[in-house]
Amino acid sequence: MKKIGFLSFGHWTPSPHSRTRSAADALLQSIDLAVAAEELGADGAYFRVHHFARQLASPFPLLAAVGAKTSRIEIGTAVIDMRYENPLYMAEDAGAADLIAGGRLQLGISRGSPEQVIDGxxxxxxxxAEGQTSADMARRHAEVLLDVLRGEGFAQPNPRPMFPNPPGLLRLEPHAQGLRERLWWGASSNATAVWAAQLGMNLQSSTLKDDENGQPFHVQQAAQIRAFREAWQAAGHARTPRVSVSRSIFALVDDRDRAYFGGGNAEEDTIGFIDEKTRAIFGRSYAAEPDVLVRQLAEDEAIAEADTLLLTVPNQLGVDYNAHVIEAILKHVAPALGWR
Known part of the structure; x- marks a missing residue:
């Protein structure tokens, strides 16, 4: 059994060819798609965060709105770039969104990827800090977030406060019990996956990772997941961690699907550079008739290793079509693979 959700980047463009032409469209359609996905039986509604771009950028108002409109589906991010975050303010926002959703927030964070502007x-x-990189800063912000989400007091109370304080040091409010165990780290390398395991974060692995040995993407990603789980066990954590992978997967079941995705593009992994030094491997997309898709996905080692699969959706094609994409996987593919 696998949890199956969607992952939206929330692109919008004023182009007449887009069904998502404004930031308001992107936000409101994201809520509508989460509601539709829940009705279809999907398990998660996840959103990517990018700054300085015509995409989703401010996750917590959206997550709170989705949480208020739904009742069962997990809501989350994949991922928030911690280079941009004040971890204490983030803990308050995340706590509020999680309480509104009734404890369904799955908060994916990361050191981030190349952005739209230089050092945004x-x-x-x-x-x-002097002698550190932006990646070091992101990991430090993540460590502070993990610490304050414990819910332990750390701030000295004012002896003459406006309102009475509880005894002892004060913690951030609102506190969402259990949210710390629902933090995920988006790891591009095996080393950062191990680091996340040591700190007790779940693992999110996307459609790209550092190319560490030249093997196919799904093989490298499966090895990363196994390294994460080994490090988790060695760290002695009491609970079982979760692991998600994301994929672009389209079941060709009608003429719209064939028109959009039947061209056979992106059926192989590709190699590129995400900065001047880091060679990355980008995983292939899947688009085929359901029976072919089932055979192809059965050979994906990383999907087999993960407990959660996030389907990247082409959000600019509109809510109705993206709900169809999700439903096609749930109905025609997941049962044949034993995911449902």
Whole structure:
């Protein structure tokens, strides 16, 4: 059995060819798609965060709205770039969204990927400490977030407060019990997957990772997942971790599907560079008739290793079509693979 959700980047463009032409469209359609996905029986509604781009950028109002409109589906991010985040303010926002959703928030965070502007986090008021990189800064922000989400007091109370305080040091409010165990780290390398396991975070692995040995993407990703689980066990954590992978998967069941995705593009892994030094491997997309798709996906080692699969959706094609994409996987593919 696998949890199956969708992952939306929330693209919008004023182009007449787009069904998502404004930021308002992207936000409101994201809520509608989450509601539709829940009605179809999907398990998760996840959103990517990018700054300085015509995409979803401010996750917590959206997550709170989705949480208020749904009752069962997991809501989450994949991922929030921690280079841009004040971890204490983030803990308050995340706590509020999780309480509104009744404890369904799955918070995916990461050191981030190349952004639209040079060192965009500097415009948000952040800079690495001397001798550190922006990735070091992101991991430090993540560690602070993990710490304050424990819900333990750390701030000295004012002896003459406006309102009476509880005894002892004060914690951030609102506190969402259990949210710390629902943090995920988006790891591009095996080393950061191990680091996440040591700190007790779940693992999110996307459609790209550092190319560490030249093997096919899904083989490298499966090895990353196994390294994560080994590090988790070695760290002695009491609970069982979760692991998600994301994929672009389209079951060709009608003429719309064939028109959009039947061209056979992106059926092989590709190699590129995500910065001047990091060679990355980008996983293939899947688009085929359901019976062919089932055979192809059965050979994907990383999907087999993961407990959660996030389907990246082409959100600019509109809510109705994306609900159809999700339903086609749930109905025609997942049962044949034993995911349902």
């Amino acid at each position: 986090w500097r415009h948000f008021g952040y800079a690495p």
